[in-house]
Amino acid sequence: MSETIEQKCLSKGVKLTDQRRVIAQVMSESTDHPDVDELYNRVSKIDSKISIATVYRTVKLFEESGILAKHEFKGSKARYEELNEGHHDHLIDIKTGEIIEFVDEEIESLQKKVAEKHGYTLVDHKLELYGVKKK
Amino acid sequence: MSETIEQKCLSKGVKLTDQRRVIAQVMSESTDHPDVDELYNRVSKIDSKISIATVYRTVKLFEESGILAKHEFKGSKARYEELNEGHHDHLIDIKTGEIIEFVDEEIESLQKKVAEKHGYTLVDHKLELYGVKKK
């Protein structure tokens, strides 16, 4: 098991409050990719006094601190997931909305190569595959 | 030179109006990837009576008809570009916002392979590279 979100906050100098601890806990326990509304719902069950403004402020802060990753999949709201060492991309089922995570080293290295070819150093990338389940 | 947007509308059964013709013309002449506001500005210079609601309605219609492609690059507004046969992905300069188009067949086929491996048929994908210019 790697560092918890709380530990990451400490090591990155992000002040911990009760609200942030609850949000961190909920994100850690989420295996899906909740949007802010959904996250707010889950957080509210633990502490109903936390406002949605705080949830917005916190996910933004965590994102800027490299603790959470924000995804804006096709035409839907922003969704978040915990960022761990293992980078991965997403395959989205366009029928069900299910999200599958995957890693493909070959694609990763080709991306770097493409950027280099155009005189750029690759800093970040986004790869989303949209598909339908084969019968 | 390939089909104009007007021709595409005709072949796809999209009714042509003066407003749509102006929007089509502006998009054809744009070599960048304008957002709705910018498109509205350009369109207004030709016909100042066209409303922004019509611009929104038209880009949506054109997108659904496969005439325009909508992109939602990191944290910015939706941007549009004309869709031609040649599919391509984007390399975005994170310093200047400049957008470079590229095609890499190898990555394309690997994407299909990844989807297949997970039991999916690839329907669509999004690949964005973010980089900084090398000195």
Next chain:
DNA sequence: GTAGATGCAAAGTATTTGCGACAAG
């Protein structure tokens, strides 16, 4: 002639922010 398009302003979403009260370090 009729179904669909337009302009306008009002209504929706998603997200951010000003401010006074409050809490972490």
Next chain:
DNA sequence: CTTGTCGCAAATACTTTGCATCTAC
């Protein structure tokens, strides 16, 4: 103590929509 955070409600940004009118086919 002091700086940053919180909750609240209002504000903002982007996009959609109801309705009366108009237009392409």
